[in-house]
Amino acid sequence: MSGFSKSPWIIHYDASSCNGCDIEVLACLTPIFDVERLGVVNTGNPKHADIFLVTGAVNEQSKDVIRNIYNQMPEPKVVVAVGICAASGGIFRECYNISGGVDSVIPVDVYVPGCAARPEAIVDGVVQALGVLEQKHQEMKAVPQNTDQTLYLRAEKSDAPEILGLQKTAGHCEAEIYNDENLPALQQTLEELQNDFDRAIYIKAVINDKIIGSVRGQASGETAYVSGVVVHPYYQRHDIGRQLVEEIEKAFPNAKRFEAFTGRPNARALHLLGRAGYQEFTTEPFTPAITWVYLQKERQ
Amino acid sequence: MSPWIRILIYLAAAPIVGGLLAGWDRRISARMQSRRGPPIRQPFYDVQKLWSKQNIVVRRSQNFYILFFLLMVIFTGALFFGGSDLLLVIFALTLAAIFFVLGAYKASSPYSFIGAERELIQMMAYEPMILLTAIGMYMVTKSFAVNDIASHPTLLVLALPGIFLGFLYTLEIKFRKSPFDLSCSHHAHQELVRGITTEFSGRTLALIEIAHWYENVFLLGWVYLFFASMPVLGVAMSLLVFGFVILVDNVFARLKWQTAIRSAWVVAAVLGFGNILVLSLLSAKPAIPAAPAAAVTQPAASRTVPATAATPVLNNAKAIAQRN
Numbered sequence: 001m002s003g004f005s006k007s008p009w010i011i012h013y014d015a016s017s018c019n020g021c022d023i024e025v026l027a028c029l030t031p032i033f034d035v036e037r038l039g040v041v042n043t044g045n046p047k048h049a050d051i052f053l054v055t056g057a058v059n060e061q062s063k064d065v066i067r068n069i070y071n072q073m074p075e076p077k078v079v080v081a082v083g084i085c086a087a088s089g090g091i092f093r094e095c096y097n098i099s100g101g102v103d104s105v106i107p108v109d110v111y112v113p114g115c116a117a118r119p120e121a122i123v124d125g126v127v128q129a130l131g132v133l134e135q136k137h138q139e140m141k142a143v144p145q146n147t148d149q150t151l152y153l154r155a156e157k158s159d160a161p162e163i164l165g166l167q168k169t170a171g172h173c174e175a176e177i178y179n180d181e182n183l184p185a186l187q188q189t190l191e192e193l194q195n196d197f198d199r200a201i202y203i204k205a206v207i208n209d210k211i212i213g214s215v216r217g218q219a220s221g222e223t224a225y226v227s228g229v230v231v232h233p234y235y236q237r238h239d240i241g242r243q244l245v246e247e248i249e250k251a252f253p254n255a256k257r258f259e260a261f262t263g264r265p266n267a268r269a270l271h272l273l274g275r276a277g278y279q280e281f282t283t284e285p286f287t288p289a290i291t292w293v294y295l296q297k298e299r300q
Numbered sequence: 301m302s303p304w305i306r307i308l309i310y311l312a313a314a315p316i317v318g319g320l321l322a323g324w325d326r327r328i329s330a331r332m333q334s335r336r337g338p339p340i341r342q343p344f345y346d347v348q349k350l351w352s353k354q355n356i357v358v359r360r361s362q363n364f365y366i367l368f369f370l371l372m373v374i375f376t377g378a379l380f381f382g383g384s385d386l387l388l389v390i391f392a393l394t395l396a397a398i399f400f401v402l403g404a405y406k407a408s409s410p411y412s413f414i415g416a417e418r419e420l421i422q423m424m425a426y427e428p429m430i431l432l433t434a435i436g437m438y439m440v441t442k443s444f445a446v447n448d449i450a451s452h453p454t455l456l457v458l459a460l461p462g463i464f465l466g467f468l469y470t471l472e473i474k475f476r477k478s479p480f481d482l483s484c485s486h487h488a489h490q491e492l493v494r495g496i497t498t499e500f501s502g503r504t505l506a507l508i509e510i511a512h513w514y515e516n517v518f519l520l521g522w523v524y525l526f527f528a529s530m531p532v533l534g535v536a537m538s539l540l541v542f543g544f545v546i547l548v549d550n551v552f553a554r555l556k557w558q559t560a561i562r563s564a565w566v567v568a569a570v571l572g573f574g575n576i577l578v579l580s581l582l583s584a585k586p587a588i589p590a591a592p593a594a595a596v597t598q599p600a601a602s603r604t605v606p607a608t609a610a611t612p613v614l615n616n617a618k619a620i621a622q623r624n
Binding site for chain 1: 336
């Protein structure tokens with residue numbers, strides 16, 4: 001018993017719906033259907049929500065919003081596509097500005113058909129979502145043991161938004177260590193990051209289709225520069241950072257020497273690089289509080 | 301009963317009682333809107349669920365502040381039920397709220413910023429009245445210690461009707477109910493995302509919920525203090541007050557923060573300060589001979605003074621208080 005099946009909190013987003021399904025979603029809260037008797041709360045905040053109800057097909061404007069809301073929801077989470085437009089694009093499927101159903105952007109767990117979906121069908125969809133939620137919770141409980149099943153893959157340009165989000169999440173912890181909000185990781189724009197994919201190689205650590213860590217590597221002559229080791233705060237202390245460094249080294253088979261740098265107060269990063277075999281060779285004062293530390297490693 | 305035992309009972313029972321009250325609140329609210337409503341144990345399910353959710357943090361230290369918010373709320377309640385100084389209780393309560401605000405500020409999101417600022421405004425609105433409540437209780441019982449106030453032989457509410465009503469007004473703010481649910485509301489109002497709790501998720505949000513349960517029990521304990529000489533009436537009135545707060549929550553829409561702070565201060569000035577003024581004039585009666593005052597107020601009436609003089613003075617004070 002985890003409470004998930006008894007307290008589903010919902011966030012509702014209208015992707016490009018005609019409002020037909022939205023009215024039916026809200027009808028579920030009215031006295032006749034009253035989903036609150038199942039513990040459902042319609043929260044407006046993705047960080048409090050368990051179930052993401054999306055109505056309408058996905059267009060260019062709603063794509064980023066859907067992804068953003070989805071990424072902000074804490075695990076375990078379930079996506080319910082309400083109405084035929086959200087399920088497949090419906091009659092708008094072939095429109096020039098429609099990319100299809102919600103599953104063209106984020107993974108969908110439950111599809112509720114109908115145009116507009118009837119409140120009974122929506123309540124039924126939510127009840128089915130509870131089962132999925134419970135199952136995901138069981139999987140999530142296994143996460144601390146499952147971190148050794150992390151996949152390390154070459155990141156594509158299309159991963160840039162998720163990596164950027166990760167950099168910002170993890171970057172805040174780093175900014176706190178340095179007491180400085182102007183770190184490059186927090187300042188970078190999506191465009192800059194995408195352009196960077198042309199110059200450098202990114203490796204991502206993936207658990208359950210979600211990027212939880214990334215690292216950047218760039219070769220120059222016989223030296224490869226390793227930077228931007230980022231691990232989601234939730235998954236830190238599981239040795240993922242060190243393995244990311246190891247993977248990026250494999251991505252440069254011709255490099256003889258690896259170089260990395262971090263700041264002096266960032267003890268965790270120094271510890272991580274130390275365990276990966278890097279040794280300090282020079283330092284450079286940056287501000288009174290921060291000293292950049294350069295580390296290197298020869299290939300054995 | 302020794303204070304330590306009372307504190308232990310508070311620590312153990314407050315989350316249960318507070319959770320049941322919260323469940324009752326949701327149930328009654330649903331019935332008022334002719335819905336069925338969730339089961340009474342719903343808040344416990346919610347907390348249980350939040351406990352096993354992923355905790356997304358913007359900055360790790362925000363959770364630290366919330367932990368201290370919970371600890372300070374528990375400390376406040378423990379001081380109160382341990383029979384300690386009422387002023388100390390108020391300061392601990394303020395400190396707890398400040399930790400909550402700091403946590404929301406730390407999360408650096410515009411929504412939680414607005415929530416935090418509104419929480420500060422709410423504190424500004426209720427603090428004067430809460431202080432006046434403590435002062436009023438002191439004036440009747442000549443002690444700030446909750447022990448002494450609770451064992452006072454008379455019904456405090458009879459001497460402090462204005463302060464009781466003013467306290468009721470601030471309870472609307474403290475319980476985060478409409479019309480003063482500015483910083484965050486427990487019900488599904490969606491404006492400003494979720495106000496002060498926007499950036500908290502998982503266990504931290506569960507801690508906030510539990511802190512609210514502790515806080516609500518403590519506040520109802522304070523309501524009980526007004527009726528402490530008749531325990532059964534006290535408990536009944538505490539529950540009645542809670543029901544009244546729920547009723548008001550369902551009847552009223554949310555007010556603007558300007559209205560909230562102005563009305564709260566007017567209430568504090570008229571009901572709170574007026575009541576204290578009356579009390580001080582009453583208690584000043586034996587010290588100052590009433591004759592000159594009566595002579596000033598009623599120079600024309602050539603009554604013989606001593607026995608009846610106190611009444612006109614009191615009436616004047618009441619008139620002044622009402623005019624304010």
